Amino acid sequence: xxxxxxxxxxxxxxxxxxxxxxxxxxxxxxxxxxxxxxxxxxxxxxxxxxxxxxxxxxxxxxxxxxxxxxxxxxxxxxxxxxxxxxxxxxxxxxxxxxxxxxxxxxxxxxxxxxxxxxxxxxxxxxxxxxxxxxxxxxxxxxxxxxxx
Numbered sequence: 001x002x003x004x005x006x007x008x009x010x011x012x013x014x015x016x017x018x019x020x021x022x023x024x025x026x027x028x029x030x031x032x033x034x035x036x037x038x039x040x041x042x043x044x045x046x047x048x049x050x051x052x053x054x055x056x057x058x059x060x061x062x063x064x065x066x067x068x069x070x071x072x073x074x075x076x077x078x079x080x081x082x083x084x085x086x087x088x089x090x091x092x093x094x095x096x097x098x099x100x101x102x103x104x105x106x107x108x109x110x111x112x113x114x115x116x117x118x119x120x121x122x123x124x125x126x127x128x129x130x131x132x133x134x135x136x137x138x139x140x141x142x143x144x145x146x147x148x
Contacts, residue, residue: 017048018046018050021047024039084107088103098129101127101128
């Protein structure tokens with residue numbers, strides 16, 4: 001870990017989170033056919049990002065830097081996750097939230113840690129169905145359906 005990098009990243013993420021919170025107030029509060037408006041997710045995301053960045057900044061005071069470890073960059077994993085995120089965004093409305101989220105998570109889990117397919121599949125399925133259920137049934141929001 002690099003203290004300087006972590007502190008700069010924490011400040012950038014804090015500013016980004018605050019920007020999300022402020023700008024989410026400019027989005028309409030309701031959407032047609034949905035109780036949850038389009039301003040809710042950016043607001044929550046901004047709050048979470050701000051809190052996590054504050055925690056990161058606080059943690060930089062408590063750990064020691066280890067200069068002897070060489071830094072390893074994983075470009076291949078980064079580009080696999082980046083391409084899968086772009087495909088996720090492009091395919092979300094075409095194949096639906098549950099299927100696209102499941103496929104995206106499987107690719108990401110297997111990119112980060114090969115093997116353990118049962119764990120990856122169960123977490124991906126659970127996340128996709130639980131988030132869909134909570135958002136559509138409990139919060140009365142809308143997500144792209146089950147179309148292929």
